Amino acid sequence: MLETLGHLPIGWLLIAPLAAAGFFAFYSGRTQIGALSTGSTISARLNSQPNFHGYYLAFCTALPAALIFLIYLIFAESYARSALISELPTYLLERSDAQVSFFVDRVSEHAAHRESAATGNALFDASVERFAVIKGGLRFFALLIAVGVGALGYHFGGKRLSRSFQARSYVERTITALLFVCAAIAILTTVGIVLSLVFETIRFFSLPDGPSVTAFLFGTDWNAQTGQNFGAVPLFFGTLMIALLAMFVAVPIGLLSAIYLSEYASPRFRSWAKPVLELLAGIPTVVYGFFAATLIAPLVRDLAQWINALPFTPDTLLAAQPTSALAAGLVMGVMIIPFVSSLSDDVINAVPQPLRDGALAMGATRSEMIKQVVLPAALPGIIAAILLAVSRAIGETMIVVMAAGGRALITLDPSSDITTVTYQIVSLLTGDTAFDSARTVSAFALGFVLFGVTLLFNIIALRVVDRYREAYE
Amino acid sequence: MSKSLPSPTELSAARLQRRRNAERRFKLYGQMAIGIAIGFLALLLISIGTKATSAFSRHMVDLTLERPDLATETELSVTEVNLAVRDRLLEIFPDASSARAARADLFGITTRLAVLPLRDRLNRNPNLATRPIRARLALSDDLDLYLKNQLSQHEQVYVGEAGRLAQTDIGRYRLSDAGPDGFFDFQDRIEAMGETRQDILISLSDAWFEFEDVSGAVLVLKHLAGPLPDFGEQSNAPISATLLNSVEAGRNASNRQIAMMLYLQKRDQIDRRFNTSLFTNADSTYPELAGTAAALFGSLFTMLITAIFALPVGILAAVYLEEFAKNTVLTRVIEVNINNLAAVPSIIFGLLGAAVFLNTFGLPRSVPLVGGLVLGLLVLPTIIIASRAALRSVPPSVRDAALGLGASPTQAVFHHVLPLAAPGILTGAIIAMARALGETAPLLLIGMVAFVSEVPASPNDEATVLPVLIYKWFSGAERAWEPMTSAVILILLVVLVAMNLLAVLVRRRFERRW
Numbered sequence: 007m008l009e010t011l012g013h014l015p016i017g018w019l020l021i022a023p024l025a026a027a028g029f030f031a032f033y034s035g036r037t038q039i040g041a042l043s044t045g046s047t048i049s050a051r052l053n054s055q056p057n058f059h060g061y062y063l064a065f066c067t068a069l070p071a072a073l074i075f076l077i078y079l080i081f082a083e084s085y086a087r088s089a090l091i092s093e094l095p096t097y098l099l100e101r102s103d104a105q106v107s108f109f110v111d112r113v114s115e116h117a118a119h120r121e122s123a124a125t126g127n128a129l130f131d132a133s134v135e136r137f138a139v140i141k142g143g144l145r146f147f148a149l150l151i152a153v154g155v156g157a158l159g160y161h162f163g164g165k166r167l168s169r170s171f172q173a174r175s176y177v178e179r180t181i182t183a184l185l186f187v188c189a190a191i192a193i194l195t196t197v198g199i200v201l202s203l204v205f206e207t208i209r210f211f212s213l214p215d216g217p218s219v220t221a222f223l224f225g226t227d228w229n230a231q232t233g234q235n236f237g238a239v240p241l242f243f244g245t246l247m248i249a250l251l252a253m254f255v256a257v258p259i260g261l262l263s264a265i266y267l268s269e270y271a272s273p274r275f276r277s278w279a280k281p282v283l284e285l286l287a288g289i290p291t292v293v294y295g296f297f298a299a300t301l302i303a304p305l306v307r308d309l310a311q312w313i314n315a316l317p318f319t320p321d322t323l324l325a326a327q328p329t330s331a332l333a334a335g336l337v338m339g340v341m342i343i344p345f346v347s348s349l350s351d352d353v354i355n356a357v358p359q360p361l362r363d364g365a366l367a368m369g370a371t372r373s374e375m376i377k378q379v380v381l382p383a384a385l386p387g388i389i390a391a392i393l394l395a396v397s398r399a400i401g402e403t404m405i406v407v408m409a410a411g412g413r414a415l416i417t418l419d420p421s422s423d424i425t426t427v428t429y430q431i432v433s434l435l436t437g438d439t440a441f442d443s444a445r446t447v448s449a450f451a452l453g454f455v456l457f458g459v460t461l462l463f464n465i466i467a468l469r470v471v472d473r474y475r476e477a478y479e
Numbered sequence: 480m481s482k483s484l485p486s487p488t489e490l491s492a493a494r495l496q497r498r499r500n501a502e503r504r505f506k507l508y509g510q511m512a513i514g515i516a517i518g519f520l521a522l523l524l525i526s527i528g529t530k531a532t533s534a535f536s537r538h539m540v541d542l543t544l545e546r547p548d549l550a551t552e553t554e555l556s557v558t559e560v561n562l563a564v565r566d567r568l569l570e571i572f573p574d575a576s577s578a579r580a581a582r583a584d585l586f587g588i589t590t591r592l593a594v595l596p597l598r599d600r601l602n603r604n605p606n607l608a609t610r611p612i613r614a615r616l617a618l619s620d621d622l623d624l625y626l627k628n629q630l631s632q633h634e635q636v637y638v639g640e641a642g643r644l645a646q647t648d649i650g651r652y653r654l655s656d657a658g659p660d661g662f663f664d665f666q667d668r669i670e671a672m673g674e675t676r677q678d679i680l681i682s683l684s685d686a687w688f689e690f691e692d693v694s695g696a697v698l699v700l701k702h703l704a705g706p707l708p709d710f711g712e713q714s715n716a717p718i719s720a721t722l723l724n725s726v727e728a729g730r731n732a733s734n735r736q737i738a739m740m741l742y743l744q745k746r747d748q749i750d751r752r753f754n755t756s757l758f759t760n761a762d763s764t765y766p767e768l769a770g771t772a773a774a775l776f777g778s779l780f781t782m783l784i785t786a787i788f789a790l791p792v793g794i795l796a797a798v799y800l801e802e803f804a805k806n807t808v809l810t811r812v813i814e815v816n817i818n819n820l821a822a823v824p825s826i827i828f829g830l831l832g833a834a835v836f837l838n839t840f841g842l843p844r845s846v847p848l849v850g851g852l853v854l855g856l857l858v859l860p861t862i863i864i865a866s867r868a869a870l871r872s873v874p875p876s877v878r879d880a881a882l883g884l885g886a887s888p889t890q891a892v893f894h895h896v897l898p899l900a901a902p903g904i905l906t907g908a909i910i911a912m913a914r915a916l917g918e919t920a921p922l923l924l925i926g927m928v929a930f931v932s933e934v935p936a937s938p939n940d941e942a943t944v945l946p947v948l949i950y951k952w953f954s955g956a957e958r959a960w961e962p963m964t965s966a967v968i969l970i971l972l973v974v975l976v977a978m979n980l981l982a983v984l985v986r987r988r989f990e991r992r993w
Contacts, residue, residue, distance in 0.1 A: 034866075080840060082840040082841070083840060083842070084827055084840065084841045087841055111844075114841070114843070117845060119495075120806070150726065174887065176887075177889075178887055180801050182799070182889070184795070185795050185796070185798055185799035185803060186799055187801055188791075188792045188793075188795040188796040188799060189795075189796040189799045189813050189863075191796065191859070192796060192813060192816055192817045192820060192859060192860065192863065193789055193812070193813055193816055195820060195831070196816050196819075196820060196858050198835050199823070199827060199828075199830075199831045202830065202831055202834035202835055203827075203830065203834075205834075205973070206834060217850070219653045258512065259512045259515055259516055260512075261512075262508050262509045262511075262512035262513075263509065263512040263516055265509055266506070266509025266510060266512065266513060267509075267513070270506055270509055279513055279517070282517055282520065283513070283516055283517070285520060285679055286516065286520055288913065288914075288947050288975060289523070289917075289975075290916075290917025290918070290919065290971065290975070290981060291917070291919065291920070292498040292521075292917070292919040292949045292950050293523075293527070293917075293949070293968050294945075294948045294973070295950070295953075295974070296527070296949060296953055296964060296965075296968060297523050297526065297527065299953065300526075300530075301526050301960065321667075333878075340516070340519045343516050346644075347516075361767075371498050371499070371501070371502040371693075372502060372505075372506075373501055373502045373505035373506070374498070374501075374502075376505070378504075387731070394822065397822060397824075398822070398824075400824070401823075401824020401827070402823065402824070403919075403920035404824045404920055404946075404950065404983070405825070405920050407920075407950075408685055408950070408953060428824070428826050428920070431826055431829075431830070431924070432826070432920065432923050432924070435829075435833060435923075435924045436923050436924070436926075436928060449830065450830060450834070453826070453827055453830040456824060456827065457823065457824075457827050458825075460822065460823060460824055461819060463818065463824070464818075464819050464822040464823075468815075468819070
């Protein structure tokens with residue numbers, strides 16, 4: 007029986023009885039209080055409407071049970087795994103942690119899918135069976151506690167229902183608390199990100215084959231796939247170089263489009279051109295990556311080869327690789343245009359009209375008014391927009407993965423392939439479960455740097471925007 | 480002394496001209512900037528669109544298995560059906576059976592797994608296996624690409640009338656001319672081509688040869704496919720040459736395979752039809768058999784989980800921050816935190832998923848459940864910010880009226896403000912879901928790049944999603960993956976455009992000005 011229970015896909019099975027219990031408690035609470043009032047005018051004398059009594063009882067029943075289920079969902083799997091590992095024969099445990107965890111992964115998978123066909127490996131089949139029994143036991147236990155807690159909640163909640171009971175106040179306080187929990191999930195996400203990055207980064211530096219902090223931050227030799235050298239400077243360099251190339255495209259085009267749209271364009275042109283520009287932001291980055299790798303990168307290579315072939319240049323001036331920093335940077339710049347343009351558009355529109363009118367009244371042409379009055383006034387906001395765009399460029403992944411190549415080089419040649427922080431994170435973590443080698447954990451150290459830098463940029467930019475907004479309000 | 484200084488009027492006129500020119504230039508820069516941006520968008524869409532069109536159709540070879548002789552008690556295996564197909568191919572091209580290379584060319588027309596749909600059909604209905612059965616098999620990707628791209632560049636040339644055909648060696652033939660004209664025109668043409676000459680196929684009635692040499696009245700040929708005409712008799716049939724625009728070494732389709740395809744095409748046994756398997760098949764290692772079904776369902780399940788998690792949490796969080804939160808330090812921390820979270824690179828969320836969901840909680844890899852949760856966390860700030868804006872746009876008078884009539888704050892919000900803000904919230908939610916649908920990087924880190932050959936049946940099965948499929952197919956080595964990748968991009972873009980249009984429609988239909 008326990009084994010069958012262990013095989014079932016539990017998630018959906020938990021939600022249904024929970025919802026059923028909640029509905030039952032709601033209607034039961036409503037009828038209970040309805041029974042107290044036997045006349046048409048009585049309900050006016052209730053402290054709270056019958057519905058609130060229903061909600062109160064539903065909360066009393068379902069919330070504690072839901073809490074039990076949540077605890078179960080968080081802890082059950084890891085508990086069952088450690089219980090199974092403790093029962094495995096010692097010769098298996100003597101292998102590396104990665105192999106053991108892979109074994110348990112497969113056991114868990116088989117148990118969840120309930121593949122009846124035996125694999126033929128006696129130990130494996132026995133483990134699957136045992137795992138299902140352990141999980142079934144845990145589930146039975148959790149179910150029992152949940153039912154008990156729910157029943158207790160229903161019992162004591164039901165006892166409190168009376169005509170004078172302030173059900174509404176309790177219900178509303180509970181709702182507010184639930185709303186707060188939802189808002190706090192955003193905080194929890196940040197905490198989760200910071201904690202996981204910090205812990206794994208510390209682990210990376212304390213691993214026997216991990217580097218020292220200075221060797222990581224200032225070393226110029228990166229060879230993580232073999233787990234040898236972890237000098238991340240080439241990655242930082244590549245990231246900055248591609249971001250810079252992207253900015254060379256995005257800032258002039260984005261800024262000039264924003265100026266044209268807000269100062270020159272007719273409302274009709276603006277009404278269709280602005281959404282079309284914003285389409286650029288809605289295209290998935292993997293599509294940009296494909297575009298960069300299949301159309302732009304060959305063009306860049308041809309151009310580099312043409313330059314190499316010119317009579318007055320040395321033949322090996324440019325690397326002319328099939329994937330290149332320039333291809334990735336160009337396309338990334340196009341992707342970022344709408345960020346620059348829509349943010350600049352906002353700040354340009356926020357410049358008060360009297361400033362413009364004053365400049366025009368003094369006889370300035372439109373372009374003089376823009377260059378000498380509007381842009382200086384909007385400058386902090388525009389810088390903030392550019393900072394946000396840079397942080398976007400630094401964190402962009404798919405374009406560089408598909409079009410920038412993977413060689414850790416420090417070179418100023420834009421036609422050479424080059425690697426970035428995000429590229430390395432993807433290539434180090436794709437298709438690997440074990441988190442115990444310096445190779446995989448180094449991705450978290452890179453992620454930590456990435457997170458820190460983008461966060462810094464964002465905080466500065468948001469500050470500037472806020473202060474700037476206040477200045478004109 | 481003769482040159483007088485320009486008068487003030489002239490000076491100011493010149494300056495005015497300069498300023499006006501500057502004004503025009505500046506305006507032109509703005510127009511150019513917008514033009515470049517829109518031009519890039521157009522270039523992207525056009526280049527992907529043109530590449531994608533060829534993947535929506537493909538060539539199928541149409542064989543009738545006369546005596547399949549496949550009736551067995553047990554289920555048929557791929558190999559058994561494949562043997563029947565090969566027998567049939569050998570019946571069509573009996574000459575190919577003798578030489579090993581020719582057989583390899585012949586069996587390379589379709590890949591081994593192309594018989595899968597046929598085998599499934601036979602297994603479902605065993606009675607079919609005793610009667611002649613029609614088999615439509617996907618042509619192998621290289622040949623399919625050749626037919627799509629190169630066939631139109633073949634050039635037909637009339638060579639002359641056929642005289643006698645004589646065999647010189649195994650597979651080698653000499654074809655003499657029938658009349659006084661000889662093959663001189665053709666020879667001149669060949670000589671004119673010189674070094675730039677590329678492969679030439681010669682056809683005589685149903686037989687296809689590879690051209691080797693010509694001297695006045697005699698063609699030296701190598702037989703490739705099709706039944707040979709009788710030896711020694713003058714047939715006076717016209718000989719025509721097909722000038723290919725490539726040499727055999729430079730492409731994946733051999734001359735013999737091209738000849739076989741031309742032969743089959745003449746007999747209407749190869750046709751181009753809509754590529755349904757692109758939508759019905761799961762992933763495959765062979766481009767001609769690969770489809771998007773698994774990724775479509777994977778995306779569907781992932782979006783389902785994202786919506787179930789992120790929409791309620793995001794909307795309720797927005798309600799809390801906008802309607803209930805007091806201006807405390809904690810509230811401000813939450814607000815700043817949400818704004819910053821919205822700008823965190825998506826790949827960081829992938830690291831979070833790998834460390835917390837996979838490593839700490841021990842959830843399985845490559846499943847939509849985890850992918851959906853990660854994407855849910857990713858779009859949560861977007862949903863909160865959009866929902867807050869929608870709630871803020873509901874005028875305070877609505878709240879005041881509700882409170883004035885005795886509603887509690889909770890009732891005022893849930894009975895009045897939230898329904899009025901719903902269209903705005905919905906618009907924001909659709910746009911956030913569109914963003915989640917196009918996201919790739921975080922999913923790579925939680926293992927959703929696994930090869931999935933089965934359509935997932937639940938959020939707990941291994942799956943991949945459309946953007947990841949684009950990345951995977953892009954990484955494929957065969958050239959046929961490129962149009963396939965473009966086709967998936969097109970499918971993804973169509974879905975995204977539909978979602979965005981829906982958002983615009985919702986906004987237009989329900990937007991209220993207060």
